Amino acid sequence: MLIREAAADDWPRIWPFWHRIVAARETYTWDPDTSEEAARALWMGPGKQVYVAEDDTGAVVGSAYVAPNYGGPAARIANAGFMVDPERSGRGVGRALAEHILTAARADGYRGMVFNAVVETNPAVKLWSSLGFTILGTVPDAYEHARHGLVGLHIMYRAL
Template sequence: MEIREFEESDWPQIWPFMEQIIRKGDTFCYDPLQTEVQARDGWVVPPPGHVVVAVEGQRIIGTSNMYPNRPGPGSHVASGNFMVAPEARGRGVGQALGEYLLDWARSRGFAGVQFNAVAASNAAAVRLYERLGFAMIGTVPGAFWHPALGPVGLHVMYHNLGSY
């Protein structure tokens, strides 16, 4: 598996698995009814953000975006998202994308990486982030509406990069 910078020609391979994930509505705080154009505009962040893909052969099996968490006084903390194609889960793709995001943030001098909204019901993501060194710093009770479970918590998770 190789992780490389996103190219515009990658989108047609990303959208099918991203659409499947978004439409389920059980892991991301994205509108399950959003259009492909809305999804692409939200995912492909402009500089100083960065977007990458995980590639196996010629096939894209995951993607990540990364960017300053907030503008201005909050821009010293990074954030990001990853999506892994369902058929590639459990093979270390999320781990590799997470390590890439942390390296990217570290190399640009960010103080840390903050995930603002990790669904408590997304146990696989929570375990992955904890393996990567993230700590749960708070949970907003019932802030995520899971289609089967109803209201579940949204975790805020943080990884201190030791820059400050």
């Protein structure tokens, strides 16, 4: 698998799984009806370093970004987002992207990384925990999950 910086022309290969994941209402807090234009701004907007994972055929199978979570004196705490094509889940794409992002964030001078809203039923909670993230707290009943109803949102952190 190749992980590389995303180019503008990668968006049409990211959008199909981005839309599918957000519309499913299981893992992301973004509006399921987000337009493609707004989604592109959310994922590839200014200040974000965006990466894609390609399989051995050159297909984009996942994407991730890293950006400052806060501004000013707290700008060295990163935030990141990760999406793996649901048809490619369980094949190590998410872990490879996460390890790449953690390394890139550390190299860029970030001191830590925070996830502001991890749906507590998201299978990625196990991945983040295995990579050293801890749950700082949970906002109860904050997310209207498509299958589970109201569930909590974890705030997760890891020092870099």
